[in-house]
Amino acid sequence: VILYDISMTIEPGMAVYKNKAEKNPRLIVTRDFTDSAVYETRLEMDLHTGTHIDMPRHILPAGDSSDHWTAESIFTRCAVLDFSDLESDRITALSLEQKTAELEGAVPLFGRERAVLLKTANSQRESFDFNFTFLEKSGAAYLAEKQTAGVGIDALGIERDQPGHETHRTLLEAGAWILEGLRLAKVPQGFYILALMPLKIAGVEALPARAVLLSPDAIKIS
């Protein structure tokens, strides 16, 4: 039933936002077999490392923290939209309109029970690209208006170079979750069930997560 693991691998030297050294994860061995019977490691990493969910608190001072993310959101129907051949570096309302015209038919694309995952040229490189493809604010407004459950993207940020973080703001204010750091190179455009399970950390603005895609008939969900 599991078709694709779309999570980034967490390790020292992995791509981190803007290649900032302080954002690199660290793995510190605290006990090993030279003087102990067990091997143990301590992890240090930003909550926005690798595949993670942004909570409203990340951008909105009065926004909800991770305490409001419940296990009800683990399984969501989703559409992977393939923008790998996009000529621009940003996904706009127009790009989304054209793409969804291709896909819409028997299966609805939008609504509170469905999410959208954006596949772009970002999935073709492992290193951080300062010019990564992002969801432009008009695209965010388009998806918010369609009442999407959430939006995922194969970049460490869902936007860049937009004053006021309007893409984040528009989606989070509309109650949609934001999932960053996906790996979609092998995933064909189409319909899936997203299984999204973040660590259960109290009171924070982002949650590192494992994300996999299941076949659309794998589980009985609405």
Add this chain to the structure above:
Amino acid sequence: VILYDISMTIEPGMAVYKNKAEKNPRLIVTRDFTDSAVYETRLEMDLHTGTHIDMPRHILPAGDSSDHWTAESIFTRCAVLDFSDLESDRITALSLEQKTAELEGAVPLFGRERAVLLKTANSQRESFDFNFTFLEKSGAAYLAEKQTAGVGIDALGIERDQPGHETHRTLLEAGAWILEGLRLAKVPQGFYILALMPLKIAGVEALPARAVLLSPDAIKIS
């Protein structure tokens, strides 16, 4: 389809093994709204914090690391065995034999496709108990002999006070995974599907995970 979230909440001050201060997780705010447009946090924690899977490398110097844990292991049929009323502080082969006699019938309990989760009095307290109920080595041998896929327990360790870590060793050498730090207070004895999704961290001896129980007919798995 999601019946129970059986994961521990990760936060400063949570129960950690033997209450060791250095095992406490830390959440360090690196940016906030006083001087930034975003809120960001860095996490420091042992990989054995809260709900986590032990890899063979934790105990066996030549054992596999997390690189060998694949997404294939996300969904596993499991039985929750309730030992809350056990008079002893350890689950032995005899305890398991008596308990499984109660349950065995139409649904098989054991085999490579099925896991066992041990519910004990541990689930009734939040703080670390130095005398926590554990799986005694004879119990581990019993489960290894039954070729279980994995064993979970509602303690931060699956064993204590056994020289050579024989419970870990017996299970890991038999190819069974070990899942520690479960919360099972509300879960009735019975059959479920365990959805177990750890962070994808390369080359380590343990993986922090989210774990939830689904109804046994939720997904078509073997």
